[in-house]
């Protein structure tokens with residue numbers, strides 16, 4: 001089996017492949033593996049903008065901000081099943097002509113496919129600003145994490161704009177390094193929408209205890225470079241001056257390259273239950289599938305409403321469905337005879353010594369209740385919508401979380 005270091009050296013310039021996967025992250029890797037596992041024997045070409053073979057992103061907002069890590073430290077092992085996959089790294093796809101079954105690189109190279117998989121993930125949202133890059137950060141790639149770690153040190157004032165999971169994790173990691181951290185969020189309590197009020201408040205109490213200053217109900221209007229730091233103008237008229245800013249404002253689908261294609265792009269690239277890309281003109285592209293964070297998929301737990309699930313399990317679970325679909329379709333079989341996508345979504349987050357694990361869709365709940373333990377300590381919270389249990393989040397208490405996960409899973 002080759003190691004990750006073998007990948008970049010196998011750069012090629014093919015002009016066609018039976019299966020072209022755009023985006024070289026976790027979703028792309030798992031799709032290639034799943035297609036081979038399902039018996040797909042055609043050529044596979046993976047094209048990715050980053051220079052690295054697929055690597056694991058969750059540590060980027062956690063351990064990679066505390067100690068120096070490289071993409072090799074985070075690289076996924078490459079199984080022998082994908083030995084014959086061709087990789088075009090450091091290559092962005094600029095546009096696609098789905099009617100002609102062709103994608104084109106930013107270097108104007110045209111590549112023809114029989115099957116296309118869209119696996120381009122998401123792009124972090126940014127504020128419009130001309131602040132110097134060493135004072136203004138996002139955390140999406142290994143280079144982002146390395147740059148943020150190297151350009152901040154103990155005692156420096158860092159503002160994190162955005163109170164989602166990545167913002168909260170970055171806050172915890174930078175506090176561990178002794179930075180003076182302010183978390184700015186527009187809502188009442190960071191993570192309230194996903195976790196519900198009580199659990200989110202308990203988490204915020206912990207951040208305060210660790211020394212994070214929380215500026216809730218605050219919007220940043222402008223960022224300006226000054227000699228004494230970055231000046232952040234807030235909606236309430238105040239100005240905060242910090243040494244660096246981290247923008248953790250959520251993300252948009254990395255789908256600009258599909259702008260000329262006949263596809264539906266909303267919160268993600270919309271698919272049918274078998275993850276085939278929907279046409280804006282109606283119907284689906286039978287030879288174009290979508291995996292991972294970029295996909296907007298119908299799901300039984302959301303009553304088939306189409307949603308984006310930007311968590312680590314999604315590329316893995318969607319790749320399984322798409323690998324099987326590509327293999328079946330190459331054999332001339334009907335894809336809709338295969339099981340549709342229905343995997344139970346899951347995510348975790350690590351902040352300080354807290355490990356939080358979720359199953360289902362707590363963010364779509366209309367009610368939640370404490371099931372075990374107590375807020376502020378280890379606990380399990382159940383989430384329901386119209387009286388139906390649809391999600392669970394646990395801080396610790398893994399076996400209780402798993403019992404509820406099984407209940408939710410059985411009902412799908």
Ligand SMILES: Cc1cc2nc3c(=O)[nH]c(=O)nc-3n(C[C@H](O)[C@H](O)[C@H](O)COP(=O)(O)OP(=O)(O)OC[C@H]3O[C@@H](n4cnc5c(N)ncnc54)[C@H](O)[C@@H]3O)c2cc1C
Nearest residue numbers: 023025026027049057058092093120121292293311312347
């Ligand atoms: C900082 C961070 C922390 C996270 N922590 C957690 C966590 O604790 N728990 C959890 O469950 N999930 C977490 N996640 C989410 C998880 O990492 C993602 O769900 C997962 O990486 C998605 O995989 P993907 O393959 O769909 O997309 P990605 O990993 O985003 O890969 C997509 C790739 O496509 C490339 N690409 C984009 N556009 C083009 C183009 N036009 N041409 C060529 N290539 C292109 C991108 O450069 C990228 O390399 C975290 C994510 C981040 C960023």
